[in-house]
Amino acid sequence: MGAVELAMSANDRRNIPAPPEQRVSALETALESRGLGAKSFVDAHVRSATEDWVPQNGARVVAKAWTDPAFRARLLKNGKDAVAKLGITLPAHHRHLVVLENTAKVQNVICCTQCSCTAYTVIGLPPDWYKDFEYRARVVREARTVLREMGLELPAEVEIKVWDTSADTRYMVLPERPKGTEGWSEEKLASIVTKDAMIGVARL
Amino acid sequence: MDGVHDLGGRQGFGRVRHSPKADVFHADWEKRSNALLAFAVKQSWLNMDEYRHAIERMEPRHYLAASYYERQYTGLVTLLIEKGVVSREELERAVGGPIPLSLPSAAGRPNAAARQRFKPGDRVRVKQDFVRGHIRMPAYIRGKTGTVVAETPAYPFPDAHAHGVHAEDEPTYDVAFKSDELWPNGADKALVHVGVFQSYLERA
Numbered sequence: 001m002g003a004v005e006l007a008m009s010a011n012d013r014r015n016i017p018a019p020p021e022q023r024v025s026a027l028e029t030a031l032e033s034r035g036l037g038a039k040s041f042v043d044a045h046v047r048s049a050t051e052d053w054v055p056q057n058g059a060r061v062v063a064k065a066w067t068d069p070a071f072r073a074r075l076l077k078n079g080k081d082a083v084a085k086l087g088i089t090l091p092a093h094h095r096h097l098v099v100l101e102n103t104a105k106v107q108n109v110i111c112c113t114q115c116s117c118t119a120y121t122v123i124g125l126p127p128d129w130y131k132d133f134e135y136r137a138r139v140v141r142e143a144r145t146v147l148r149e150m151g152l153e154l155p156a157e158v159e160i161k162v163w164d165t166s167a168d169t170r171y172m173v174l175p176e177r178p179k180g181t182e183g184w185s186e187e188k189l190a191s192i193v194t195k196d197a198m199i200g201v202a203r204l
Numbered sequence: 205m206d207g208v209h210d211l212g213g214r215q216g217f218g219r220v221r222h223s224p225k226a227d228v229f230h231a232d233w234e235k236r237s238n239a240l241l242a243f244a245v246k247q248s249w250l251n252m253d254e255y256r257h258a259i260e261r262m263e264p265r266h267y268l269a270a271s272y273y274e275r276q277y278t279g280l281v282t283l284l285i286e287k288g289v290v291s292r293e294e295l296e297r298a299v300g301g302p303i304p305l306s307l308p309s310a311a312g313r314p315n316a317a318a319r320q321r322f323k324p325g326d327r328v329r330v331k332q333d334f335v336r337g338h339i340r341m342p343a344y345i346r347g348k349t350g351t352v353v354a355e356t357p358a359y360p361f362p363d364a365h366a367h368g369v370h371a372e373d374e375p376t377y378d379v380a381f382k383s384d385e386l387w388p389n390g391a392d393k394a395l396v397h398v399g400v401f402q403s404y405l406e407r408a
Contacts, residue, residue: 113212
């Protein structure tokens with residue numbers, strides 16, 4: 001037992017919250033007792049969160065955009081409709097998906113400074129660092145420095161555009177197709193597209 | 205509200221703890237808590253604006269020390285207790301200790317009375333709005349001028365929607381701000397794009 005805990009009165013100890021797994025479990029049990037099917041919904045949702053909402057969805061979108069100019073044009077015009085053609089849906093409250101095209105001269109980067117919003121059904125749920133205060137605080141103000149620290153050194157002539165997800169519009173970055181991938185199948189192209197590249201903190 | 209959640213541009217944070225293989229979840233309770241939020245939305249017990257605001261209402265020391273999913277759970281359980289879906293007593297009895305909740309909500313507000321329609325290329329200024337309730341305007345753009353890049357379909361107005369106040373849906377504008385106008389002599393050069401609700405904007 002640490003010194004801080006030893007110094008606590010019995011009253012303080014009674015005020016220590018239970019571990020989160022117990023608090024979450026108590027809520028799930030309470031909701032299940034309402035007879036609305038909370039537990040089976042949660043089981044199904046956990047499966048979706050771990051198996052369905054994965055960056056391979058966005059990778060398929062990117063590979064298709066690289067190989068099909070008509071799809072690319074549709075994707076840049078109306079992202080939500082275009083990804084629906086590939087069987088990828090967004091939650092109802094994400095009414096708009098904007099796809100941001102990187103070029104040799106432009107690097108797009110997405111973030112959410114106030115919470116941690118992402119197009120999670122397309123690019124996967126946000127990783128830890130995206131939700132951490134460091135990224136949320138710094139990327140809008142020190143984008144080039146933050147990207148460099150994360151391993152992406154951009155030439156000075158590359159303009160950086162940071163997109164703060166402050167409404168329910170969602171964003172994904174369409175990375176540049178790497179040289180040397182001519183003639184690759186869509187499947188092989190999709191295999192090199194990463195979540196980081198679709199957030200915009202890496203180039204391929 | 206100008207809360208600790210509104211992190212964009214705050215200084216003093218260290219390097220982003222980045223890993224290309226960053227985990228999305230670390231424990232089962234995180235997945236189940238995340239799923240319980242989706243269940244609550246499906247039951248129409250709460251909407252995402254209420255949920256975001258419930259997290260923002262966390263006591264600042266709790267907010268800053270909590271993990272992402274601790275914040276997620278706290279926002280969810282606070283709303284379900286406030287709305288009478290579950291009782292604090294039943295949950296605290298089940299875990300044998302306190303369930304930390306967010307602080308009470310202040311009042312919301314309806315859309316701005318006079319709202320203007322903008323088109324790409326228009327120069328706009330973010331109004332000097334200071335509100336005690338929910339707002340999706342990151343403080344770093346307050347009073348700042350930018351250029352409209354696009355208009356989105358209409359969304360529920362968060363300042364109202366988070367508080368059960370009736371309001372019309374309204375579009376958001378993708379507004380591009382120059383980082384050196386947001387933080388003169390104090391930022392890396394970049395364009396910062398923010399989705400700004402129509403009510404927050406006036407013609408510059």
